Amino acid sequence: MGSLxxxxxPRLRVRTPSEYAGWILSILIxxxxxxxxxxxxxxxxxxxxxxxxxxxxxxxxxxxxxLTIASMVMGTLLGLALAIMRxxxxxxxxxxxxxxxxxxxxxxxxxxxxFWFNVSALYPNLMIGIPFTDIGTAVDVNTLMGPITxxxxxxxxxxxxxxAEIIRGGFSAVGKGQIEAADSLGxxxxxxxxxxxxxxxxxxxxxxxxxxxxxxFKGTSLVSxxxxxxxxxxxxxxxxxxxxxxxxxxxxxxxxLVMTLLLSYPQSKLEKRYSRATSTLPRKAxxxxxxxxxxxxxx
Amino acid sequence: xxADGTIQVRSLRKSFGHKTVLQNIDLDVASGEVxxxxxxxxxxxxxxxxxxxxxxxxDSGVLKVNGEDFGYYxxxxxxxxxxxKKLALQRTRVGMVFQQFNLFPNMTAQENVMSGxxxxxxxxxxxxxxxxxxxxxxxxxxxxxxxxxxxxxxxxQQRVAIxxxxxxxxxxxxxxxxxxxLDPEKVGEVLAVMKDLAKKGMTMVxxxxxxxxxxxxxxxxxxxxxxxxxERGDAREVLGNPQxxxxxxxxxxxx
Numbered sequence: 001m002g003s004l005x006x007x008x009x010p011r012l013r014v015r016t017p018s019e020y021a022g023w024i025l026s027i028l029i030x031x032x033x034x035x036x037x038x039x040x041x042x043x044x045x046x047x048x049x050x051x052x053x054x055x056x057x058x059x060x061x062x063x064x065x066x067l068t069i070a071s072m073v074m075g076t077l078l079g080l081a082l083a084i085m086r087x088x089x090x091x092x093x094x095x096x097x098x099x100x101x102x103x104x105x106x107x108x109x110x111x112x113x114x115f116w117f118n119v120s121a122l123y124p125n126l127m128i129g130i131p132f133t134d135i136g137t138a139v140d141v142n143t144l145m146g147p148i149t150x151x152x153x154x155x156x157x158x159x160x161x162x163x164a165e166i167i168r169g170g171f172s173a174v175g176k177g178q179i180e181a182a183d184s185l186g187x188x189x190x191x192x193x194x195x196x197x198x199x200x201x202x203x204x205x206x207x208x209x210x211x212x213x214x215x216x217f218k219g220t221s222l223v224s225x226x227x228x229x230x231x232x233x234x235x236x237x238x239x240x241x242x243x244x245x246x247x248x249x250x251x252x253x254x255x256x257l258v259m260t261l262l263l264s265y266p267q268s269k270l271e272k273r274y275s276r277a278t279s280t281l282p283r284k285a286x287x288x289x290x291x292x293x294x295x296x297x298x299x
Numbered sequence: 300x301x302a303d304g305t306i307q308v309r310s311l312r313k314s315f316g317h318k319t320v321l322q323n324i325d326l327d328v329a330s331g332e333v334x335x336x337x338x339x340x341x342x343x344x345x346x347x348x349x350x351x352x353x354x355x356x357x358d359s360g361v362l363k364v365n366g367e368d369f370g371y372y373x374x375x376x377x378x379x380x381x382x383x384k385k386l387a388l389q390r391t392r393v394g395m396v397f398q399q400f401n402l403f404p405n406m407t408a409q410e411n412v413m414s415g416x417x418x419x420x421x422x423x424x425x426x427x428x429x430x431x432x433x434x435x436x437x438x439x440x441x442x443x444x445x446x447x448x449x450x451x452x453x454x455x456q457q458r459v460a461i462x463x464x465x466x467x468x469x470x471x472x473x474x475x476x477x478x479x480x481l482d483p484e485k486v487g488e489v490l491a492v493m494k495d496l497a498k499k500g501m502t503m504v505x506x507x508x509x510x511x512x513x514x515x516x517x518x519x520x521x522x523x524x525x526x527x528x529x530e531r532g533d534a535r536e537v538l539g540n541p542q543x544x545x546x547x548x549x550x551x552x553x554x
Contacts, residue, residue, distance in 0.1 A: 175399075175401075177397060177399050177401035178401060178403065180354055180395075180397065180401060181395075181397065181401035181402070181403070181460075182403075183353070183354065183390065184352050184353075184354065184390060184393075184394070184395035184464075185390070185391070185414065185415040185418075185419055185463070185464075185467060186387035186388065186390040186391035186415070186419045186467070187387070187418060187419055188383065188384070188387060189383065191418055191419075195403075195414070195418055196403055196405075199405040200403075200404065200405055
């Protein structure tokens with residue numbers, strides 16, 4: 001007591017009454033919700049289990065995954081093009097990209113999806129051919145713009161607007177000095193973009209894109225209004241027949257949850273990896289071997 | 300006589316909006332000459348330097364670098380801008396070293412030095428790597444080639460930047476306040492590399508606040524203020540015995 005050799009004793013923290021209250025309250029609410037969810041027969045957990053791996057649900061899940069990947073890939077490519085256009089010094093080009101971005105970000109995706117599904121009302125026929133000649137053929141837009149095509153077009157065009165802003169943000173994070181250094185070495189604009197700007201913009205683009213993927217995965221549920229049999233629509237088709245609405249919505253929700261959690265693991269890894277607080281870019285430790293260096297980033 | 304490594308400027312004018320930053324600038328730099336430009340900030344000295352590398356475009360006047368009109372070709376009634384490709388070719392002959400180094404952070408020191416020869420000139424990678432190692436050794440960075448810019452000190456980064464410019468085999472090197480962003484104790488190592496370069500006969504234009512360097516290494520000196528060349532002449536003469544009152548008052552403050 002009162003000695004000077006007390007360094008080995010643990011230092012205890014004070015727990016305030018509010019801390020205990022927080023514990024107790026959270027646990028009580030948790031138990032309440034859990035017992036309600038488990039004991040309320042209307043949840044019909046048996047039916048949830050029965051349909052969880054049902055073939056049509058899995059097929060819907062596959063379609064959801066396909067829509068996510070396809071529209072993310074196409075949306076990112078289009079977004080890259082828009083971002084390059086947006087930062088062009090040719091005014092009309094940059095204004096055109098700006099209008100596109102604002103138009104698609106300023107209207108609801110749901111409205112856009114329904115619009116593309118019904119676009120044949122505006123343009124019944126699509127001419128494919130060489131302008132001002134007779135060469136070409138007319139395509140019926142109504143048959144071309146089926147539900148899945150409309151879904152892909154709608155999701156892609158919308159995503160492109162968001163990706164364009166993300167990519168442009170990444171570009172503008174690259175300092176002016178980098179561009180000047182590339183210019184003073186005599187690099188062409190394309191090379192400057194590929195070797196200097198894009199590699200340095202990646203750290204801010206990649207984590208944000210990860211977030212977009214997660215958002216897109218859930219966002220695909222909107223295309224159910226077009227009658228595309230993705231995950232949500234597959235569940236809806238079943239409960240329209242069996243009236244087991246809640247259990248099937250739970251099935252769909254659980255799948256969305258599982259996939260989102262699976263995606264957020266690599267996402268948080270990416271975020272950590274790219275947010276290291278230095279100007280260094282993430283990389284694997286390179287060995288000081290000439291062969292390694294030859295295969296370096298100058299490819 | 301070859302015009303390689305020479306700069307000729309006549310009546311160069313440049314303004315940003317309403318502000319005129321270069322007013323009727325004349326400048327002659329002979330091959331192998333070291334020319335220092337000094338002056339207070341905002342005097343237009345950096346802008347002049349950046350015009351010689353095409354980072355800024357002058358509004359009017361003549362600018363000949365290596366004996367060629369820079370960035371433009373002349374016809375009877377006008378100067379026409381060169382295509383980006385031709386401008387890039389002219390730029391490869393003028394090395395630029397920046398205050399903030401501007402190394403590519405996504406490349407190692409060696410890759411930075413190789414970037415010009417490989418990406419712009421399409422040189423063989425093995426040869427370029429060997430040359431890069433030589434150049435890095437010549438600026439005192441033997442064995443640092445595998446490091447990334449963030450792993451190097453400011454002085455080391457600036458020396459890599461000098462090596463990167465030298466890799467293009469330029470006839471002229473431009474330095475835009477190359478030591479202003481450095482810790483005082485790292486200034487010497489960069490100046491030493493620059494002195495070495497001057498000794499080898501490189502044509503150099505240096506915007507600097509290092510009066511010691513100007514006195515010791517420079518052949519000619521330009522004092523600029525508010526877009527004008529106030530005084531020019533032999534470096535030691537101008538520094539030792541300035542003729543203009545404005546030069547005198549500036550030198551009194553910085554020396």
